[in-house]
Amino acid sequence: MAQLLPITVQLSFIRLRVLAVMPSLSTVHSDSQQQTLPPLRFVTAASLFDGHDAAINIMRRLIQAQGAEVIHLGHNRSVDDVVRAALQEDADGIALSSYQGGHVEYFKYIIDQLNAHGASHIRVFGGGGGTITPDEIAELQAYGVERIYHPNDGMQMGLVAMIEDLIQRTAKHRKPVAKPEQEYAQNDVAFGKLLSALEQEQFSESELVHLRKQWQLAGAKTPVIGLTGTGGAGKSSVTDELLNRFLQHFPAMRIAVISVDPTRRRSGGALLGDRIRMNTLRSPQIYMRSMATRRQHMATNIVLKDCIAFLKAQDFDLVIVETAGIGQSDSEIVDLVDFPVYVMTSDFGAPSQLEKIDMLDYAELVVLNKYDRRGAEDALRDVRKQWKRNRVAFQMKDENVPVYPTIASQFNDPGVSWMFANLCRLVEAKLAPISEHCHWQPNVDTALKEPRATILIPGNRTRYLSEISEQGRGINRSIEQQAMQADLAQSYWQALQAIGDAALPVALALYEPDAIIGRVLAPRDNAASDGSPDVDRSMLILRQRYQEAVKALSAEAVNLLREWPARLKAVTDDVNEYHVRDKVIRVENYRDSLSHQKIPKIAAPKFTGWGELLVFLSKENLPGAYPFTGGVYPYRRSGEDPIRMFAGEGTPERTNRRFHYLSLGQPAIRLSTAFDSVTLYGEDPAVRPDIYGKVGNSGVSIASLDDMKKLYSGFDLCAPNTSVSMTINGPAPMILAMFMNTAIDQQVEKYLREDSARWQTAQTQIAQLLADKGQPQYIGDLPPGHNGLGLALLGLSGEQVLNAETYLAIRTKTLSLVRGTVQADILKEDQAQNTCIFSTEFALRMMGDIQQFFVENKVRNFYSVSISGYHIAEAGANPISQLAFTLSNGFTIVEYYLARGMKIDDFAPNLSFFFSNGMDPEYTVIGRVARRIWARAMRERYGANERSQMMKYHIQTSGRSLHAQEIQFNDIRTTLQAMTALFDNCNSLHTNAYDEAITTPTEESVRRAVAIQMIINKELGLNFNENPWQGSFIVDQLTDLVEEAVYKEFDALSERGGVLGAMDTMYQRGKIQEESLYYEHKKHDGSLPLVGVNTYLPKNVDANAIGKLELIRSSESEKIQQIEQVLRFQQLRNHFAMDSLKPLQEIARQRQNIFAGLLEAVKTHSLGQISHALYQVGGEYRRNM
DSSP, X not given: OTTTGGGOOOHHHHXXXXXXXXXXXXXXXXXXXXXXXXXXXXXXXXXXXXXXXXXXXXXXXXHHHTTOXXXXXXXXXXXXXXXXXXXXTTXXXXXXXXXXXXXXXXXXXXXXXXXXXXXXXXXXXXXXXXXXXXXXXXXXHHXXXXXXXXXXXXXXXXXXXXXXHHHHHHHHHOOOOOXXXXXXXXXXXXXXXXXXXXXXXXXXXXXXXXXXXXXXHHSTXXXXXXXXXOTTSOHHHHHHHHHHHHHHHOTTOOEEEEEEEOOOTTTSOEEEOGGXXXXXXXXXXXXXXXXXXXXXXXXXXXXXXXXXXXHHHSSOSEEEEEOOOOOTTOOGGGGTOXXXXXXXXXXXXXXXXXXXXXXXXXXXXXXXXXXXXXTHHHHHHHHHHHHHHHHTOTTSOGGGSSEEEOOTTSTTOHHHHHHHHHHHHHHHHHXXXXXXXXXXXXXXXXXXOSOOOOOXXXXXXXXXXXXXHHHHHHHHHHHHHHHXXXXXXXXXXXXXXXXXXXXXXXXXXXOOGGGGSOEEOXXXXXXXXXXXXXXXXXXXXXXXXXXXXXXHSOHHHXXXXXXXXXXXXXXXXXXXXXXXXXXXXXXXXXXXXXXXXXXXXXXXXXXXXXXXXXXXXXXXXXXXXXTOTTOSSSSOOTTOOOBOEEEOOBSHHHHHHHHHHXXXXXXXXXXEEEBOHHHHTTOOOOSSHHHHTTTTSSSBOOOSHHHHHHXXXXXXXXXXXXXXXXXXXXXXXXXXXXXXXXXXXXXXXXXXXXXXXXXXXXXXXXXXXXXXXXXXXXXXXXXXXXXXXXXXXXXXXXXXXXXXXXXXXXXXXXXXXXXXXEOOOHHHHHHSSOOOXXXXXXXXXXXXXXXXXXXXXXXXXXXXXXXXXXXXXXXXXXXXXXXXXXXXXXXXXXXXXXHTTOOHHHHGGGEEEEEEEOSSGGGGGHHHHHHHHHHXXXXXXXXXXXXXXXXXXXXXXXXXXXXXXXXXXXXXXXXXXXXXXXXXXXXXXXXXXXXXXXXXXXXXXXXXXXXXXXXXXXXXXXXXXXXTTTTOHHHHHHHHHHHXXXXXXXXXXXXXTHHHXXXXXXXXXXXXXXXXXXXXXXXXXXXXXXXXXXXXXXXXXXXXXXXXXXXXXXXXXXXXXXXXXXXXXXXXXXXXXXXXXXXXXXXXXXXXXXXXXXXXXXXTSOHHHHHHHHHHHHOBOXXXX
């Protein structure tokens, strides 16, 4: 509901409206009585391959506040996930957000699936900002979707009114809960209906007595495990890990799960959030029902006992009950289950507090989760002691006490495995359950018993951010003090010069020792008897003060001031010559305007005071000099504008043609690639409608090495004027492996073509290798400028047509030359728009493996990770938070790589940054502050060399400032943002197309976006100058303000244990969401004027005008082509890997370099095949609330 969110109002106003409507939601009035109805139940989620979950998260909060029970599934949810949840939960409504395209197919598929299961009464609602056009809204609502909300609805109705509308529409169509005709059923719909009937007390007491007897007879031997514990102890993660292990060891086992969460006293609503954490619920072997307590101060529902009895009587081998985590001592679950389990953490306070926890008396097994927290080992000892005291079992060995430490959030945690093995043993011993699907004796490797926490940042380094902020502030204080000393030294020197001191040294040099200890002339005394020089008292004092002031200056300060005249001359002479890697660079310092004026490329300060000059040189300096505030290069690179050619749509061929169209005639080729959401989530194209609709939409579909070869064909990826940027995160290692192989095979092809005989032999080999199935082809005509490079080895790998020695030599050289960057930044994905697919630990490990491979193979010109703030900003962060979170993520990666044993100068040059900019004043200086903080930290904290100190960063104009209303005005905003970025000397720039608020940009809109940059670069006269921001009072002040604000945020993160510790508490996500709401509130009430959105509106607001735009969607033929191509690649290449992907999995298990394994795996397997193979050894990402 993308732009449901942008219409936020003050929270106090929301509460008033909510309280006003609540009675009408919970009661229905008749002539004779007031009948109380149970709460409405909603399933909320973001659609498949969609990580934009901020909006739906706000929606679920507001729906819950109106008295509804909300089952929130989070982001990236398939139609099957959503429909299955709705059926199992007996939901009344489904609310979805969909930003990533494919929404027509997605929503229609949901309607089809609901109808197929006889659940057409479930109302479906959606939103997607401006991406779902009015024509598409009309089509979907005609198909059966209850309502799709458009941004214009929000502007007219307001957020609260939209939520009221959603609630009222759902209430109108809610299906009365009827008493089931039979007490037994074997499908999700029937289970859901009967559990609802029990919850809503549809059975009389006599009927219940009869049913209970039937259930008791049928389910007497079905064990019930109950989990309870404190809120936040990780019960859902523990449950998910248990389910995962049961299914691993007993694949035929069927399990029912009941999860209970508390009802909110104020609203009567409830957040039923346990499904979001459980990846195993996709299995058809598991049935789950979420329940609210529907009463206060209790951890269970009043009918929970009957619900458990009903599920025991069905064909389940096990029932698991998880109760609300309200407090430490709730033990209600003990009377309802056969085997109670207590989940806790080390955060129980003093050991004496353990005596107050009833569950330590009753629990058959205790799980001490989150064992990676500080003090966990002491907590384990104390809990085991308390368990012994409670049972007077002082002689029992610690390892036999059923208290097990775990880190359930960690994939394949040995602590969970040990706990699972003992759980099965204890359940079998106590209950002797009978099941043909489960013998309760799993073959679990318990050689490792306690968890082995993955230490990404060593404990003695967790204050790294505070140390950087303290250091930065210290440097700023030192600069001010040094400037005062420099001013004093200058004033003394000038005074001595004025009075004609014959011994005065050159500026900033020291006097000879004798000159400052000479005998002072006495009155009427003209000669000294000891031979020492005679000096006037005033002159001697001035000499001493000058000497002290100069000595108080650091060697660096003195050198900066001494070297300044020569540096000033270098940038003010007509021509400047300097050396780079033994090459003489000759640059003209001026450009002539049409008025025949000489415009300087570098505007140097005209300071004469040593103090203010020292402040400039220490804080700013000229471009190309430490701390690089003004830019990392002395001059902009001639013939290489920072323009990026952005493309990503449909098939690889279609995007390749767009790239060639945009780059034709350009001196530098900078290809910026957007991938479709299917690729972003590591899957292959498929015919299933919720996947099919997204193939090739909002990005290019890349599923195989052949796709990658076609995508960049015709561009020499090793040419010095070519670089490629790939915006992808979760599957970045696989995509990068495809890219590297594409570059290698291009060079193999060039090598073969250099010799006609060699080429002819190779063609014969290719024909023989592909004789049975034929060679894949580039589909369609080659665009102008395409020379065919990269297409000769489709369906093959270069090593198949060359001897091993030659191939290895080409591979080595290629890796040293290829230029570009891949985003790969997993940290920001977990904090903002989320495309994580692997567990965080495994994803970070693969990031480290990429960099380790780069170091070992001398990959110097490719950035192993682009640390991104763009997606943090797009999720709603203000510029300070974007900059602080992005830099802190960068320093976290630095600390992690150092902890792996890499050397700072081996990897720091391979790191780049990616920021969004916008209309806020702080965006003017975002690059200046980033360069200054990074350079100082690299030099002063990490001892890095100059190349490592030079932060390279890419800017993309703000997607958040692209509005669906008056979209033509977006180009004006983009132009201002582009000018700000270029004046700040960003290394590359991507200007968004004005229509991206609604659709994949058209050829015309992308051309306009590129023209914005070209006009600034080639026509704007002020841009003749290359440091226009330097010397501006407001820019200087903004730089200092933003720098200090970033340091404060570093301190806040450090207090929470650094970036990773803050991620555990969802600090970054919460802050981003708060800032997003603040922006949307100001946008809605008009206090933040947005032209064409909330002010200067047209006379007639025609929402349907959007429908007149050219909407760029992948065609049916393109979708089918990609599905066929990936199947063909699998048929053509899979058999070349004799053991399939087992070698890659073994590399992962042995903790060897996974990226090296991926370079081989992508030659034979598709993206989706590799992703699923790695899930088995690295774990899938587990969503957070």
